[in-house]
Amino acid sequence: xxxxxxxxxxxxxxxxxxxxxxxxxxxxxxxxxxxxxxxxxxxxxxxxxxxxxxxxxxxxxxxxxxxxxxxxxxxxxxxxxxxxxxxxxxxxxxxxxxxxxxxxxxxxxxxxxxxxxxxxxxxxxxxxxxxxxxxxxxxxxxxxxxxxxxxxxxxxxxxxxxxxxxxxxxxxxxxxxxxxxxxxxxxxxxxxxxxxxxxxxxxxxxxxxxxxxxxxxxxxxxxxxxxxxxxxxxxxxxxxxxxxxxxxxxxxxxxxxxxxxxxxxxxxxxxxxxxxxxxxxxxxxxxxxxxxxxxxxxxxxxxxxxxxxxxxxxxxxxxxxxxxxxxxxxxxxxxxx
Amino acid sequence: xxxxxxxxxxxxxxxxxxxxxxxxxxxxxxxxxxxxxxxxxxxxxxxxxxxxxxxxxxxxxxxxxxxxxxxxxxxxxxxxxxxxxxxxxxxxxxxxxxxxxxxxxxxxxxxxxxxxxxxxxxxxxxxxxxxxxxxxxxxxxxxxxxxxxxxxxxxxxxxxxxxxxxxxxxxxxxxxxxxxxxxxxxxxxxxxxxxxxxxxxxxxxxxxxxxxxxxxxxxxxxxxxxxxxxxxxxxxxxxxxxxxxxxxxxxxxxxxxxxxxxxxxxxxxxxxxxxxxxxxxxxxxxxxxxxxxxxxxxxxxxxxxxxxxxxxxxxxxxxxxxxxxxxxxxxxxxxxxxxxxxxxxxxxxxxxxxxxxxxxxxxxxxxxxxxxxxxxxxxxxxxxxxxxxxxxxxxxxxxxxxxxxxxxxx
Numbered sequence: 001x002x003x004x005x006x007x008x009x010x011x012x013x014x015x016x017x018x019x020x021x022x023x024x025x026x027x028x029x030x031x032x033x034x035x036x037x038x039x040x041x042x043x044x045x046x047x048x049x050x051x052x053x054x055x056x057x058x059x060x061x062x063x064x065x066x067x068x069x070x071x072x073x074x075x076x077x078x079x080x081x082x083x084x085x086x087x088x089x090x091x092x093x094x095x096x097x098x099x100x101x102x103x104x105x106x107x108x109x110x111x112x113x114x115x116x117x118x119x120x121x122x123x124x125x126x127x128x129x130x131x132x133x134x135x136x137x138x139x140x141x142x143x144x145x146x147x148x149x150x151x152x153x154x155x156x157x158x159x160x161x162x163x164x165x166x167x168x169x170x171x172x173x174x175x176x177x178x179x180x181x182x183x184x185x186x187x188x189x190x191x192x193x194x195x196x197x198x199x200x201x202x203x204x205x206x207x208x209x210x211x212x213x214x215x216x217x218x219x220x221x222x223x224x225x226x227x228x229x230x231x232x233x234x235x236x237x238x239x240x241x242x243x244x245x246x247x248x249x250x251x252x253x254x255x256x257x258x259x260x261x262x263x264x265x266x267x268x269x270x271x272x273x274x275x276x277x278x279x280x281x282x283x284x285x286x287x288x289x290x291x292x293x294x295x296x297x298x299x300x301x302x303x304x305x306x307x308x309x310x311x312x313x314x315x316x317x318x319x320x321x322x323x324x325x326x327x328x329x330x331x332x333x334x335x336x337x
Numbered sequence: 338x339x340x341x342x343x344x345x346x347x348x349x350x351x352x353x354x355x356x357x358x359x360x361x362x363x364x365x366x367x368x369x370x371x372x373x374x375x376x377x378x379x380x381x382x383x384x385x386x387x388x389x390x391x392x393x394x395x396x397x398x399x400x401x402x403x404x405x406x407x408x409x410x411x412x413x414x415x416x417x418x419x420x421x422x423x424x425x426x427x428x429x430x431x432x433x434x435x436x437x438x439x440x441x442x443x444x445x446x447x448x449x450x451x452x453x454x455x456x457x458x459x460x461x462x463x464x465x466x467x468x469x470x471x472x473x474x475x476x477x478x479x480x481x482x483x484x485x486x487x488x489x490x491x492x493x494x495x496x497x498x499x500x501x502x503x504x505x506x507x508x509x510x511x512x513x514x515x516x517x518x519x520x521x522x523x524x525x526x527x528x529x530x531x532x533x534x535x536x537x538x539x540x541x542x543x544x545x546x547x548x549x550x551x552x553x554x555x556x557x558x559x560x561x562x563x564x565x566x567x568x569x570x571x572x573x574x575x576x577x578x579x580x581x582x583x584x585x586x587x588x589x590x591x592x593x594x595x596x597x598x599x600x601x602x603x604x605x606x607x608x609x610x611x612x613x614x615x616x617x618x619x620x621x622x623x624x625x626x627x628x629x630x631x632x633x634x635x636x637x638x639x640x641x642x643x644x645x646x647x648x649x650x651x652x653x654x655x656x657x658x659x660x661x662x663x664x665x666x667x668x669x670x671x672x673x674x675x676x677x678x679x680x681x682x683x684x685x686x687x688x689x690x691x692x693x694x695x696x697x698x699x700x701x702x703x704x705x706x707x708x709x710x711x712x713x714x715x716x717x718x719x720x721x722x723x724x725x726x727x728x729x730x731x732x733x734x735x736x737x738x739x740x741x742x743x744x745x746x747x
Contacts, residue, residue, distance in 0.1 A: 025537060051537050057567060062526055062560030069467075069530025069544070072515065075537065077530075089556060096520040097527065103729045105508040105516035106498050110732070142730050165732040210735065254735040 003193040004200045006177045009151035010040045010116075013158035014078060016204050018048050021076060024162060026053040028063055028080030028116075037082055038118060038177055060090035064115060068097050071113040076162055084119035084171060085131045098167040099142030114161045114168050119147070120228050120275050121307075121321055122175035122185065126314035132227075132276035132307070137169045138252045138285065144209055145252045147171040149230040150180065150197035153250055156207035164209060173227035183232035183323040210254035214263070218245040221269040221334045224260060224286055226250065229273045229322065236327035244271075244331060252282055260286070261293050268299035269334045273327055278306040300337045305330045349588040355656060359666030364642075365389060365596065365610075366668065369396035370403025374621075377628045381605045388598035388608040391642060394617035397670075399678030407621040411685040417458060417616050418680060419694060420478040421450035421673050426698040427473065427483055428647070430706050431490055435504075435651045439714040440491050444505045446471045448614070448646030448664065449579055451672035454478040455619030456545070456575070459627055460513075463542045467515045467528035470505050471577065471645075472547055481512050483705045492720060493713030499721040499728075522548055522555030525574070529561045532570035532636075543571040543630040550590050551582025553597055562638075566604035569635030573626040574606070576638065577613065579645035584658040598640035606636050613641030614669040616676045642669065723747070 004012060017024045026041055032055035035042030045053040056063050060081055067077040081087045087094070098111040121130030137145045144166055148154035154172070161168035175181045180195045192198030215230060220242055225233045226249040237244045245263050249256065264270045270290055272283040287302040305322045313320050352360040367390045375384050394406050409417075428445040435443040446453065453474025460466075466475050476486060485497070489507055492500040498508060508516035515531075518524055528546030535542050548558055553576055565572055576597045580587050587597075601608035607629070611622040619641070626637035644667040648655050660666070680686030713719045724747035727738045734742075 025534075057560075057563045059556075059560045059563060061556045062529075062564045065523065065526030065557055065560055066530030066533055066564055069527035069532075070534040070537075072527065073465075073531045073534035073538075075534045092520055093523060093526075093557075097518060097523050101516060102732070104498065104502055104506070104518070106501065107729050108497070108508045108510050109516050144731075255737065257736065 001199055001201055003198045004151045004155070005192045005198070006151045006154050006172070007038060007040055009155040009200050010158055010172065011042060011044070012200065013155045013162070014041065014044060015047070017159055017162045018044065018052060020204065023074065024052070024076045024078060025070065026078045027056050029056055029058055029082045031055060031080050036080060038174065040116070041080070060086055060088070061093060064090035064093040064098065067113045067115070068093055068101065068111050071111040072101070072109045076112060078114045078116065078162055081115060081117040083129050084117040084133050085128045087117055087133065090115070091136070094137070094143070094167070094169070095140050099140050102166070103142060110165060111167045112165045114158070114170050116170045116172060118174035119171045120173040120175055121312050121317060122181060122228065124314060124317055125312070127311040130312035132274065134171055134252055135276060135280060135282045138282055142167070143253065144168045145171065146209055146250065147173065147227045147252065148250060149173070149176065149227055149248050150195070151192055152197045152200050153207055153213070155200050156205050157209065157250065159204060160206040160209050163206065168209070171227065175228050176231070180231045181228055182235040183321070184235065185318050207250070209251045210256055212250055212256035212259040213248045214245060214259065215248050216244065216246040218243040219267060220244055221271060221331055222247060222263040222267045223271050223273060223331070224249065225273040226252065227275070229275055232322070232324055233273055233327055235324040236331060239324055240328040240331050242331045242335065257289060257293070260290065264290050264294045265297040268297050270302045271305060271327070271330045271334050272302060273305045273322065275307050275322060277309045278304060279309050281306055300334050303330045303334050349593045351586040351588060351659070353660050353663070354658065355660055357660055359660045359663045361666060361668050364668060365391065367391040367393060369393040369400070370406070372403070372405065374404035374625070377625060377632060378634055379607060381602065381607045384607045385602060388596055388602060388610055391610055391612055392618050392622055393612040393615050394621060395615045395675050395679055399675065399682040401617055401679060405618060405621040407617055407624065409617070409620060411680065411683060413458070414676065414680055415686065417454055417620070418673065418676050418686070419698070420454040420474065421616070421676065422694055423698045423702070424450045424454060424474045424477045425673065426695070426702045427477060427486070430702045431487070432651065434491070434706065438716065439710065440504050441715055442504050442651055443490065444470050444650045445647040446473055448671060449577065449643045450474050451616040451619050451676070452577060452613045452641045452643060455616045456623045459620050459623035460543070460545065463513065464545065465513045465515060465528070465531055465542065466545045466547065467524035467531070468517060468547045469524070469549055469577070470517055471549070473505065473507070476507060476509070476512055476514055479512060481509065483702065484709050487706060487709035488712055491709055491712070491714045493709070494719035494721065495712040496721070499725050501726070521552035522557040526557045526561040526564065529564045529570060529572055532572035533564070533568050536568070536570045541631065543573065543627060545573045545575060547575045547577065549582060550576065550578040550580070550587040550592060550597060551585055553600070554590050562601065562604045562606065565636040566606055571630035572636045573623070573630060574601070574636055574638040576640045577643060578640055579643045581645045581649070581655070581659070583649045583653060596640060598638060601638035606638050608638040608640065610640045610642060612669055613643035614672040614675060616672055617679070644669065
């Protein structure tokens with residue numbers, strides 16, 4: 001066991017898999033010699049050689065397109081899109097190709113690849129370095145969409161994603177890379193070394209994709225979150241003193257609906273939190289599932305706390321970001337009915 | 338300094354539209370045997386001229402000329418002729434079955450048979466094609482069972498794709514035929530990725546990318562070229578310039594002032610421009626490119642100049658956008674006629690034998706069609722259960738799909 005940052009945990013997951021399985025190759029913009037703009041692949045080229053870990057041209061279409069071909073050949077490509085905001089040129093290769101290859105060929109060809117991409121705001125990245133496009137992936141049949149909230153989960157889920165026989169979109173909340181950000185941008189940064197989920201086992205381990213974690217047991221209201229917002233929700237619960245149950249989804253597709261239903265049926269109230277824009281966001285899917293499955297247990301409408309339906313701003317970042325105050329207000333509203 | 342002029346938009350128009358006489362005087366042309374054949378290890382710079390000339394072996398009289406004439410014996414030539422004739426018979430029959438309402442859609446490759454058939458003859462088992470929807474010849478030239486192909490077209494119970502794909506979107510790993518996508522160009526860069534994987538693994542197998550003139554405008558084409566340029570994997574990059582993307586002439590894809598082959602030059606990839614209606618030229622050029630790939634010399638781009646003689650698909654009517662007799666005016670002729678003439682000139686074939694071959698192929702295809710129809714057609718007879726649409730979305734069916742399958746009634 002060792003305390004690792006999320007960056008170190010993600011790197012360790014790739015290291016473990018490159019060591020165990022020579023079909024695993026890692027590539028993307030700046031990931032080779034330099035080790036990635038967020039340092040997630042640092043040292044991998046030196047350790048495994050440039051045929052296993054290499055820089056690519058600045059072409060997301062190309063990065064995912066060659067990944068599909070490599071996966072069809074029988075490799076296990078782990079590609080990096082430098083920021084989730086840059087993935088749009090690759091969207092056709094992800095949606096029309098990777099996601100549907102198994103289906104359209106009836107299993108003749110498959111695309112067991114991972115596309116890693118840092119997502120979310122909180123680093124003054126403005127509208128091109130802050131987006132959370134998870135709903136653009138969860139809407140696509142054939143993709144799995146994973147988003148960890150801590151180093152322990154990140155490593156176990158990334159190893160599971162690399163071993164998975166289906167294409168996995170692996171979203172990495174960049175504001176969590178170096179510490180469990182609680183949403184108060186004006187307070188000192190807490191490092192992962194001070195957080196119990198910074199504790200990551202050495203070597204190989206996996207977490208099942210499709211299994212949520214209950215971060216806090218409570219009885220008054222259920223908060224459903226993922227990524228950065230798990231920590232923001234925890235802060236809001238502490239600050240309001242509401243006895244909330246906090247669910248960290250970890251995987252959006254497949255979705256752990258059992259954990260959600262059990263919790264909401266118990267509490268009768270639910271707040272869904274995400275950083276992405278509100279309209280047609282993943283929160284809408286959650287709210288719809290909850291009202292279909294828990295309607296007669298609900299004491300109050302399901303509430304959503306999300307980013308505003310605007311592009312992610314620069315100077316107004318902290319007015320955009322759904323911080324602990326907004327989450328806290330929603331918790332109190334949910335209790336009122 | 339000259340006076341500034343107001344800008345005006347240049348929208349290219351093909352030389353002839355319906356009601357006009359076809360005009361191919363702009364086609365950059367070479368005579369059979371005229372173009373030099375460089376060594377396999379030629380530098381991209383050393384073969385720049387070959388992106389503007391037209392490699393041709395067969396002349397109008399059926400003689401094989403020049404340095405590109407391949408050493409194929411009469412048996413190999415006859416088997417090429419047979420593959421092309423069978424492909425044409427297959428297309429004609431499938432077209433008829435679509436018209437009879439037995440399937441929804443079909444796409445012929447009429448006039449382009451030499452490219453896929455000649456290419457397949459020059460590659461090896463284990464190599465992987467990433468085709469478009471007009472390379473059925475790759476399957477037929479390796480004697481892939483046409484009943485299997487027909488069942489796919491008919492979406493019946495023996496369709497290995499379980500009725501999921503549009504007709505002609507075949508798939509077969511055993512045949513080195515990658516699953517076809519309908520999103521144009523996506524496969525081009527995937528082929529480069531497959532070839533990169535082969536290189537990473539130290540494999541000897543090569544990949545072949547396929548794209549049409551129209552789809553070279555897609556970003557996937559350019560991504561493929563830059564990745565192929567950077568990593569030099571064993572891949573042959575095929576651009577089939579059949580002049581038409583539905584109603585859009587190749588000049589709207591950028592073919593007015595530049596050849597498609599010449600696009601490779603900016604990426605330092607050697608390129609050939611080849612008469613795609615000349616079976617011998619196709620075989621020889623493929624051989625050159627494949628030899629380069631297998632010797633670690635990297636990618637080659639080949640522009641196959643041909644003519645889409647048939648409509649784009651069963652949903653298309655070319656009389657609306659090109660002259661009626663356009664194919665007759667096409668200066669590169671018909672690939673089957675040309676190879677036939679060559680074999681006859683060698684004393685290895687005759688008109689009578691050709692009539693017999695043609696009848697044999699039609700018979701073989703008709704018998705196969707009868708068998709395939711026995712397994713059902715799109716609208717009649719058995720097909721895969723609706724419940725199967727929930728399979729293969731993921732390797733293991735997740736809970737939400739199991740629930741939806743139950744909602745469907747299964």
